[in-house]
Amino acid sequence: MSAPLGKDLLGLEQLTAEQINLVLDTALPLKEISERTIKKVPTLRGATIVNLFFEASTRTRISFEFAEKRMSADTVNVGAAGSSVSKGETLVDTARNLEAMRIDMVVIRHPASGAAQFLAERIESNVINAGDGTHEHPTQGLLDLLTLRDHFGTIAGKKVCLCGDVLHSRVARSNIWGLTKLGAEVAVCGPRSLLPNAIEEMGVKVFDRIETAIEWADALNVLRLQLERMHAGYIPSLREYNRVFGVTRERLDRAPRDVLILHPGPMNRGVEIDSDVADGPHSVILNQVTNGVAIRMAVLYLLSGNTPQLAEAAKGIA
Amino acid sequence: MSAHRDVLLKGGRLVDPSSKLDGIGDLLVRDGKIESVGGNIAAPADATVIDCTGQVVAPGFIDVHCHLREPGREDVETIATGARAAAAGGFTAVCAMPNTDPVTDNQAAVGFVLKQGKAAAAARVYPIGAISMGERGERLAEFGEMVGAGAIAVSDDGKPVVSAQLMRTALEYARTFGIPVADHCEDPTLAEGGAMNEGLVSARLGLKGIPSEAEEIMAIRDILLARRTGGHVHLCHMSTRGSVELIRWGKDRNIRVTAEVCPHHLSLTEAEVEGYDTHAKMNPPLRSADDVDALQQAVKDGTIDVIATDHAPHHYDEKEREFADAPNGIVGFETALAVNITWLVKPGIISLATLIDKMSCAPAKLFHLPGGTLRRGGAADVTVFDPAREWTVEPTRFFTKGRNTPYTGRTLTGLVACVLVDGRIVHTVKG
Numbered sequence: 001m002s003a004p005l006g007k008d009l010l011g012l013e014q015l016t017a018e019q020i021n022l023v024l025d026t027a028l029p030l031k032e033i034s035e036r037t038i039k040k041v042p043t044l045r046g047a048t049i050v051n052l053f054f055e056a057s058t059r060t061r062i063s064f065e066f067a068e069k070r071m072s073a074d075t076v077n078v079g080a081a082g083s084s085v086s087k088g089e090t091l092v093d094t095a096r097n098l099e100a101m102r103i104d105m106v107v108i109r110h111p112a113s114g115a116a117q118f119l120a121e122r123i124e125s126n127v128i129n130a131g132d133g134t135h136e137h138p139t140q141g142l143l144d145l146l147t148l149r150d151h152f153g154t155i156a157g158k159k160v161c162l163c164g165d166v167l168h169s170r171v172a173r174s175n176i177w178g179l180t181k182l183g184a185e186v187a188v189c190g191p192r193s194l195l196p197n198a199i200e201e202m203g204v205k206v207f208d209r210i211e212t213a214i215e216w217a218d219a220l221n222v223l224r225l226q227l228e229r230m231h232a233g234y235i236p237s238l239r240e241y242n243r244v245f246g247v248t249r250e251r252l253d254r255a256p257r258d259v260l261i262l263h264p265g266p267m268n269r270g271v272e273i274d275s276d277v278a279d280g281p282h283s284v285i286l287n288q289v290t291n292g293v294a295i296r297m298a299v300l301y302l303l304s305g306n307t308p309q310l311a312e313a314a315k316g317i318a
Numbered sequence: 319m320s321a322h323r324d325v326l327l328k329g330g331r332l333v334d335p336s337s338k339l340d341g342i343g344d345l346l347v348r349d350g351k352i353e354s355v356g357g358n359i360a361a362p363a364d365a366t367v368i369d370c371t372g373q374v375v376a377p378g379f380i381d382v383h384c385h386l387r388e389p390g391r392e393d394v395e396t397i398a399t400g401a402r403a404a405a406a407g408g409f410t411a412v413c414a415m416p417n418t419d420p421v422t423d424n425q426a427a428v429g430f431v432l433k434q435g436k437a438a439a440a441a442r443v444y445p446i447g448a449i450s451m452g453e454r455g456e457r458l459a460e461f462g463e464m465v466g467a468g469a470i471a472v473s474d475d476g477k478p479v480v481s482a483q484l485m486r487t488a489l490e491y492a493r494t495f496g497i498p499v500a501d502h503c504e505d506p507t508l509a510e511g512g513a514m515n516e517g518l519v520s521a522r523l524g525l526k527g528i529p530s531e532a533e534e535i536m537a538i539r540d541i542l543l544a545r546r547t548g549g550h551v552h553l554c555h556m557s558t559r560g561s562v563e564l565i566r567w568g569k570d571r572n573i574r575v576t577a578e579v580c581p582h583h584l585s586l587t588e589a590e591v592e593g594y595d596t597h598a599k600m601n602p603p604l605r606s607a608d609d610v611d612a613l614q615q616a617v618k619d620g621t622i623d624v625i626a627t628d629h630a631p632h633h634y635d636e637k638e639r640e641f642a643d644a645p646n647g648i649v650g651f652e653t654a655l656a657v658n659i660t661w662l663v664k665p666g667i668i669s670l671a672t673l674i675d676k677m678s679c680a681p682a683k684l685f686h687l688p689g690g691t692l693r694r695g696g697a698a699d700v701t702v703f704d705p706a707r708e709w710t711v712e713p714t715r716f717f718t719k720g721r722n723t724p725y726t727g728r729t730l731t732g733l734v735a736c737v738l739v740d741g742r743i744v745h746t747v748k749g
Binding site for chain 1: 516517518520521522523524525526527529593594635638639640641642643
């Protein structure tokens with residue numbers, strides 16, 4: 001049968017607004033499963049899923065694993081360290097070997113942009129991109145969209161600003177595609193040395209000052225500033241970054257309206273975001289994490305060839 | 319050496335910009351030299367007669383920039399397979415870059431390349447010596463001895479000459495021996511970690527970009543140093559509009575700067591990288607449509623002197639991987655002519671004569687090499703090709719060991735029919 005998302009989920013750039021909404025709509029009823037005492041439905045019983053993580057990850061890997069287990073799939077986790085990858089096996093050989101064991105899906109996290117697509121073109125199993133280099137992180141983008149929609153009721157017309165290291169952020173790219181497709185106004189704010197040169201051509205507004213961004217926005221998605229960026233010379237110091245671009249309570253207090261705060265994690269408290277803000281009343285950072293499991297359940301469900309109409313039914317079967 | 323049979327090329331269109339020749343006629347080759355050109359020539363006894371009706375007969379192409387990988391990576395290409403592939407592409411001579419393993423940075427290494435080239439008995443192979451020992455950019459290699467052994471130019475290609483002082487000295491020292499210094503223009507600090515052209519596509523794909531300025535900054539540095547020293551700087555594989563403007567600036571001031579461009583930079587854009595196709599990964603990277611346009615115009619107006627392939631074979635497995643980790647480069651010998659005809663001649667940007675000048679006459683002149691002409695008494699290095707014949711690129715049919723090309727499956731126009739080196743037929747296509 002024809003899968004509503006196609007064979008793979010590689011990025012939000014390739015998806016239509018309808019497909020994105022379909023994932024969000026499918027996730028909604030699935031959310032309830034995680035609230036039960038017995039958090040399990042048999043929807044993916046018999047399906048074998050490999051979580052192939054070539055990069056360190058806590059949140060995303062565990063989120064996928066819960067999503068898979070709550071839908072009764074059989075899962076295996078493979079990390080780069082301690083696997084054949086550390087013996088020099090190529091990505092394509094690793095994948096082909098896994099496939100020879102008759103698996104159904106691969107969830108891949110990889111430091112190289114394009115790695116998920118590379119894999120998807122070479123194996124028959126469904127491939128889910130769990131973050132490829134600085135390219136995309138579609139399930140994070142989707143869970144951010146779901147969180148925004150939960151809060152605002154709709155995404156169209158909302159003003160969302162991505163703050164920080166857009167240049168190296170796969171979360172930023174997935175957000176830009178997802179938000180613009182659903183009709184939000186999108187801006188970015190950060191030091192110009194951490195914004196792609198061609199960023200405006202991607203259809204977003206640029207704010208040089210965080211104060212102006214806060215004044216404009218309905219929601220801020222605060223990106224993680226990696227320590228390596230400072231060592232690579234993109235910014236002079238984390239201290240100055242916090243002073244110039246940090247999302248602080250003082251800055252938010254001056255905003256004309258309440259600004260919703262998202263962060264994909266893991267946070268550097270006191271660098272890109274202050275604890276007052278992260279733990280404050282307008283933060284939906286933990287809602288994002290909760291939604292992450294539901295979004296991943298929805299993606300697994302849709303890619304495995306199930307029709308969206310059955311989503312409601314799926315949660316009913318205990 | 320025993321003289322081989324005379325070859326009579328009958329009834330082709332003789333096109334030789336070096337002697338302002340363009341017309342139907344015959345060409346007779348004897349003892350490795352062009353014996354007579356033009357008109358109706360009666361076939362001498364025992365001569366091999368080749369019917370060239372409908373074909374162009376041109377001075378053999380000369381590629382001033384290629385990588386033959388031997389010594390070091392004979393699994394990827396050898397001088398023999400490279401020279402054979404070159405002949406199949408209509409090249410009668412190719413200049414091998416020195417970034418082999420070990421680097422061609424001394425007279426013995428130069429002699430090895432020459433020896434292997436002769437043994438290949440296909441296209442002539444001219445060694446280019448390294449500018450610096452080991453291409454490490456620290457100490458000059460021995461230009462004098464390398465030239466004595468047969469090197470025709472020096473270059474640290476694959477890497478830029480980072481030190482301006484070393485480049486200055488190289489230009490001065492090379493002047494002593496009358497050879498060009500060919501530079502790979504790339505500011506390593508700007509290009510570091512880059513995998514493709516910097517722009518919207520790189521931003522979207524999440525690949526680190528290489529800005530045009532990485533090339534242009536080095537290009538203008540080299541041009542200024544050529545002005546200072548009077549040396550001949552040859553800028554390799556130019557890829558941006560800015561570089562073209564800088565070269566024009568230098569030429570307007572009679573600075574001894576010459577420049578080459580590759581067929582892929584004249585035909586393809588960064589859009590080829592979509593889908594993370596590693597066959598579209600090379601250095602310098604494929605640029606924007608505006609850059610392609612500027613380069614095409616620069617070939618037309620003479621700002622760019624020669625078209626060179628930068629033939630760079632890689633092993634299949636090395637290209638079959640994550641984009642950022644794949645090596646740079648594509649093979650070029652066997653598609654060069656057809657790419658140039660398809661993208662430059664067919665659309666009317668340049669004439670066939672201009673193309674032949676860029677691929678044969680100009681490289682011979684700038685690098686002081688035999689050939690590049692159909693004049694009587696010249697070396698009998700001749701390429702016969704059908705300028706209208708269409709064919710589809712199938713890498714499995716290549717003579718090179720490399721299969722890495724972005725042109726797979728494309729239908730191109732212009733097919734090499736017959737190639738003579740030193741009066742001897744080294745390549746023919748039946749039918």
